[in-house]
Amino acid sequence: MKITVVGAGAVGATTADNIIRRELAEEVVLLDIKEGVSEGKSLDMYQTAALLGFNTRPIGSTNDYEKTKGSDVVVITSGLPRKPGMTREELIGINAGIVKVVTENLLKYSPKAIVIVVSNPMDTMTYLALKESGIPKKRLIGMGGALDSARFKTYLALAMDVSPLDIHGMVIGGHGDTTMIPLTRLATYNGIPVSRFLSADQLEKVAADTMVGGATLTKLIGTSAWYAPGAATMMLVESIVRNQKRVVPCSVYLNGEYGQKDICMGVPVVLGRGGWEKIINLRLSDAEKAAFEKSAEAVRSMNAALNL
Numbered sequence: 159m160k161i162t163v164v165g166a167g168a169v170g171a172t173t174a175d176n177i178i179r180r181e182l183a184e185e186v187v188l189l190d191i192k193e194g195v196s197e198g199k200s201l202d203m204y205q206t207a208a209l210l211g212f213n214t215r216p217i218g219s220t221n222d223y224e225k226t227k228g229s230d231v232v233v234i235t236s237g238l239p240r241k242p243g244m245t246r247e248e249l250i251g252i253n254a255g256i257v258k259v260v261t262e263n264l265l266k267y268s269p270k271a272i273v274i275v276v277s278n279p280m281d282t283m284t285y286l287a288l289k290e291s292g293i294p295k296k297r298l299i300g301m302g303g304a305l306d307s308a309r310f311k312t313y314l315a316l317a318m319d320v321s322p323l324d325i326h327g328m329v330i331g332g333h334g335d336t337t338m339i340p341l342t343r344l345a346t347y348n349g350i351p352v353s354r355f356l357s358a359d360q361l362e363k364v365a366a367d368t369m370v371g372g373a374t375l376t377k378l379i380g381t382s383a384w385y386a387p388g389a390a391t392m393m394l395v396e397s398i399v400r401n402q403k404r405v406v407p408c409s410v411y412l413n414g415e416y417g418q419k420d421i422c423m424g425v426p427v428v429l430g431r432g433g434w435e436k437i438i439n440l441r442l443s444d445a446e447k448a449a450f451e452k453s454a455e456a457v458r459s460m461n462a463a464l465n466l
């Protein structure tokens with residue numbers, strides 16, 4: 159198994175670090191355009207092998223795509239992150255150019271790879287990668303829902319004073335502060351609806367905190383987060399390479415599912431060796447359906463800015 163992560167910044171390096179610690183591949187390539195950064199970070203990471211006990215060696219590459227040749231999974235994290243007060247959508251212009259070039263280069267050397275897009279605005283970048291590359295839709299996955307769902311579970315666990323491990327819950331829709339849809343109605347604590355433990359006001363606050371989860375961190379840190387984004391991306395990679403068939407909300411190309419066509423948005427999918435293998439069709443309430451429709455409109459208007 160060979161995995162490439164493009165972008166050796168905060169999210170890319172954390173993703174690669176998580177991948178090597180779990181030994182998800184024999185080869186992991188970390189690529190960045192900044193001279194020396196991916197090589198330096200790879201060596202720094204490899205120096206933890208003797209301390210933490212793993213055998214996978216990451217290889218750094220300054221923009222040399224030859225080194226990524228034959229990758230089974232490629233992860234795109236290259237692009238600008240947001241600063242305090244910025245929305246993910248404001249990154250579109252510069253990141254579109256980067257994602258386009260990076261996708262082309264990656265697929266030139268790894269035409270059969272499964273592609274995971276992390277760069278923001280993620281749903282639009284995933285759509286762009288699909289339109290520009292013509293890659294089969296099942297091999298293209300946008301990472302957003304996995305992170306938003308982890309944040310949702312964390313806020314639920316904090317409100318209930320329980321372990322996040324015992325919470326199940328999903329966030330679907332677009333990966334934006336106003337477009338994501340935390341499914342509070344379907345969230346459970348060990349199979350019991352969380353509405354048994356939290357009031358409607360508490361649940362509303364959890365949903366609101368989840369939606370601005372990224373913005374809250376950006377305000378505190380001064381740039382966007384990386385620990386949870388890196389772990390969430392690794393989790394998608396793990397389900398694919400170990401063929402775990404986990405169900406995770408991911409941004410995928412919809413062709414009528416959830417009432418939407420020709421758009422990439424977050425819905426629960428089964429992740430295995432083939433990429434996303436199937437879409438899980440949740441029975442949404444009327445309010446959830448309306449929220450999904452509204453979310454789709456926002457993602458569509460963002461896509462329109464690309465003139466695809």
Ligand code: NAI
Nearest residue numbers: 165167168169190191236237238239276277278301302387
């Ligand atoms: P960062 O600035 O720390 O790292 C980005 C890296 O990309 C830099 O090292 C830069 O040199 C590199 N880069 C830029 N153009 C490149 C190119 N053409 N080829 C190769 N490398 C290139 O940013 P960070 O925090 O790692 O975020 C990366 C992206 O991920 C941002 O767009 C951010 O908004 C997004 N993000 C998405 C999340 C999600 O849930 N989908 C969560 C967190 C961040």
